[in-house]
Amino acid sequence: MVNPGIQGLAADSPTRVQSSQTARTRGGPQEYAVAREAEVFAMTEALKLQDSIPEVAATSLIGVIAKLEMIVGADRDIGDPTDFPWPHIASVLRDLKAIAGSLPAHRRSRARTRSDVTKHWESAVKLVAALQEEGEAEYRGDVTVF
Incomplete structure (x- = not known):
């Protein structure tokens, strides 16, 4: 596991992931980007749950x-x-x-865990594809910046 560059998620300094780390991942840079984004989606969901706890009354x-x-x-x-x-x-x-x-x-069931992983992975695939498409459009000059 590498430092994702998000303070609080890694013990060492908040630095960007080096490109050499991408080369060591299985599947190449696109799959690595998808995995990183899926991890961010999962952590965001966990933090939202954590943030909602003060509004929940214990009975x-x-x-x-x-x-x-x-x-x-x-x-x-x-x-x-x-x-x-x-x-x-x-x-x-x-x-x-x-x-x-x-x-x-x-203990959560494996099916529930797999379902959550699939949900975050699919969201990450869409995000990475959209970012790549946006980058290609900007490179071609198709995007108007407001």
């Missing part, structure tokens, strides 16, 4: 635990998870689990 202790699990899990994107309030939130989560129990184990 049980298990619901509160689920929300805190999501918050604690998201702390991987922050600079230092040992800074306030992250250890405190993790402590509250441990206390709640000790009182109410942990969340039941859940």
Whole structure:
């Protein structure tokens, strides 16, 4: 896996992916571009879900635990998870689990995962094709820029 150049998705500096990395991918540069865009679509969907959590009211202790699990899990994107309030939130989560129990184990089905991958891949194929078409049109001088 390479650094996609999106801060927060990679631990190292936010730099653009080098063209030599594209050459090492199976299928060539177009398939690599599609895979990168599909990854962006998937991450965007996950972030939208994460952003919607504050509007969802928990109706049980298990619901509160689920929300805190999501918050604690998201702390991987922050600079230092040992800074306030992250250890405190993790402590509250441990206390709640000790009182109410942990969340039941859940694993998505392979069919659901494949369906999501297909959806993001198809969106990415359309985007890359449109960008290539736009680039070719600009090269021919067919596009009017407003």
